[in-house]
Amino acid sequence: MRDSLARARVVFNAIAAVVALAGLADATYLAVAHLAGDNSVCGPSQPCSIVLGSAYAQIAGIPTAAFGAVAYFSAFSAATLAAFGYPRARSFLIVIVAAMFAFTLWLLYLQAFVLHAFCPFCLLSAAFTFCLAGLTLATPPAR
DSSP states (O other): OHHHHHHHHHHHHHHHHHHHHHHHHHHHHHHHHHHHTOGGGGTTOHHHHHHHTSGGGEETTEEHHHHHHHHHHHHHHHHHHHHTTOHHHHHHHHHHHHHHHHHHHHHHHIIIIIIOOOOHHHHHHHHHHHHHHHHHHHSOOOO
């Protein structure tokens, strides 16, 4: 029983690391496109351009996606360390994913009720964050 819980923790944390890595790729792509001034990142989708061109697409001149990239990298690192059995990494993963989840809800609110437009890349990032939250909640605690 104890071995199966330990194995489950490793599997859940490894999956969380892979999801965080996918989120890191998405956020990095958006941040680089923003910094390069590439408006064609969404293709012909005008709602996406509205979101990525809005005042909410950056904080103090830094692309919001760059903050997401840092958060995803932190989640990836914590999930990897937690998979290897570092107990404090699990605590850090919980904190970082909770912060990501709260910020994602805020960004979804902005898209739905303020901008009235959705960015597919942003929605993909939200899906990654929701998956991370679910995996973090479902991971059996260490005893």
